[in-house]
Amino acid sequence: xxxxxxxxxxxxxxxxxxxxxxxxxxxxxxxxxxxxxxxxxxxxxxxxxxxxxxxxxxxxxxxxxxxxxxxxxxxxxxxxxxxxxxxxxxxxxxxxxxxxxxxxxxxxxxxxxxxxxxxxxxxxxxxxxxxxxxxxxxxxxxxxxxxxxxxxxxxxxxxxxxxxxxxxxxxxxxxxxxxxxxxxxxxxxxxxxxxxxxxxxxxxxxxxxxxxxxxxxxxxxxxxxxxxxxxxxxxxxxxxxxxxxxxxxxxxxxxxxxxxxxxxxxxxxxxxxxxxxxxxxxxxxxxxxxxxxxxxxxxxxxxxxxxxxxxxxxxxxxxxxxxxxxxxxxxxxxxxxxxxxxxxxxxxxxxxxxxxxxxxxxxxxxxxxxxxxxxxxxxxxxxxxxxxxxxxxxxxxxxxxxxxxxxxxxxxxxxxxxxxxxx
Numbered sequence: 001x002x003x004x005x006x007x008x009x010x011x012x013x014x015x016x017x018x019x020x021x022x023x024x025x026x027x028x029x030x031x032x033x034x035x036x037x038x039x040x041x042x043x044x045x046x047x048x049x050x051x052x053x054x055x056x057x058x059x060x061x062x063x064x065x066x067x068x069x070x071x072x073x074x075x076x077x078x079x080x081x082x083x084x085x086x087x088x089x090x091x092x093x094x095x096x097x098x099x100x101x102x103x104x105x106x107x108x109x110x111x112x113x114x115x116x117x118x119x120x121x122x123x124x125x126x127x128x129x130x131x132x133x134x135x136x137x138x139x140x141x142x143x144x145x146x147x148x149x150x151x152x153x154x155x156x157x158x159x160x161x162x163x164x165x166x167x168x169x170x171x172x173x174x175x176x177x178x179x180x181x182x183x184x185x186x187x188x189x190x191x192x193x194x195x196x197x198x199x200x201x202x203x204x205x206x207x208x209x210x211x212x213x214x215x216x217x218x219x220x221x222x223x224x225x226x227x228x229x230x231x232x233x234x235x236x237x238x239x240x241x242x243x244x245x246x247x248x249x250x251x252x253x254x255x256x257x258x259x260x261x262x263x264x265x266x267x268x269x270x271x272x273x274x275x276x277x278x279x280x281x282x283x284x285x286x287x288x289x290x291x292x293x294x295x296x297x298x299x300x301x302x303x304x305x306x307x308x309x310x311x312x313x314x315x316x317x318x319x320x321x322x323x324x325x326x327x328x329x330x331x332x333x334x335x336x337x338x339x340x341x342x343x344x345x346x347x348x349x350x351x352x353x354x355x356x357x358x359x360x361x362x363x364x365x366x367x368x369x370x371x372x373x374x375x376x377x378x379x380x381x382x383x384x385x386x387x388x389x390x391x392x393x394x395x396x397x398x399x400x401x402x403x404x405x406x407x408x409x410x411x412x413x414x415x416x417x418x419x420x421x422x423x
């Protein structure tokens with residue numbers, strides 16, 4: 001009996017301690033000058049929350065309830081929360097979301113290019129059924145984050161199969177969480193996407209849309225044991241079930257992404273989703289610093305329109321890469337003091353890709369092959385291999401940033417300190 005009482009007391013203390021302990025991770029705010037999220041009044045999240053607005057959550061249901069509670073608020077995520085669960089916490093598989101006669105086999109039969117052709121996107125009963133099935137999953141795994149909110153992990157906190165959607169919010173902090181496998185059960189086939197068509201999925205681990213003053217810090221992003229590389233091919237194209245790890249789009253602005261670990265993922269970070277300047281011009285200002293990209297294939301980041309400062313990041317590319325820095329329409333990337341550790345099979349000229357942009361500032365970056373590190377002129381090596389040339393002056397000088405670590409110190413510093421569990 002005594003041991004049971006002690007266990008119950010310990011559990012109670014574990015739940016209430018974060019709300020009572022000062023200072024705690026939930027009360028920490030973005031330091032001054034720490035990237036674009038420090039603009040203006042800075043980013044404080046839910047640091048001012050009264051004790052009644054501090055929540056500790058263990059389940060999807062508790063997380064959804066806490067996110068709907070009054071702000072400012074602090075939400076502590078404890079242990080592992082799976083988005084693919086019902087209201088009672090029971091696991092849901094893809095088949096549990098099926099609606100209106102949808103099956104993957106039927107969908108493949110209906111829209112096989114040999115049957116449907118390649119000129120138009122799918123439509124009709126099976127596409128309608130896919131949409132209805134996708135809506136069922138969306139209701140479970142996409143959760144909205146509002147303004148003046150801090151979400152932090154306790155210990156080894158994991159959000160699995162969840163899309164954390166920071167939508168039209170201001171002043172949000174997300175820290176110390178492992179995000180795993182936000183897989184889409186219902187990718188859509190688009191035969192008009194590229195020359196051969198593509199499968200496209202709906203969910204990022206974190207989506208920042210139309211939001212301002214967002215700090216994403218010391219998190220880990222992976223596909224877990226469900227990587228896109230292990231997916232089947234349909235219509236001779238990869239059946240891609242993941243979208244971005246962290247995407248920042250739809251006129252979002254003033255975002256700092258720091259000390260995160262991105263691993264074993266394809267489409268890593270998109271900043272700006274369209275080439276239409278109507279909403280995005282003058283927005284999408286983002287800072288990335290001290291992040292670790294390991295075995296990620298592209299979008300580290302891909303940028304449209306924004307003034308984006310990319311410094312002191314460690315890119316570890318052990319096998320192959322599509323590109324690291326995507327220079328998109330009207331983008332203004334300043335990339336400095338980053339380290340690119342490449343396999344012998346990776347050509348340094350492929351680290352930059354021109355997506356319709358014209359300029360990128362790159363300085364003090366290092367290229368490491370084996371144990372040897374040497375300065376690399378990212379613009380110069382790109383221009384030597386590609387036409388048209390990119391200009392070397394993005395036209396602005398970052399002023400909101402922490403101390404810039406000399407590039408030679410970056411690999412050890414970032415490897416040791418980036419990711420969840422290292423706050």
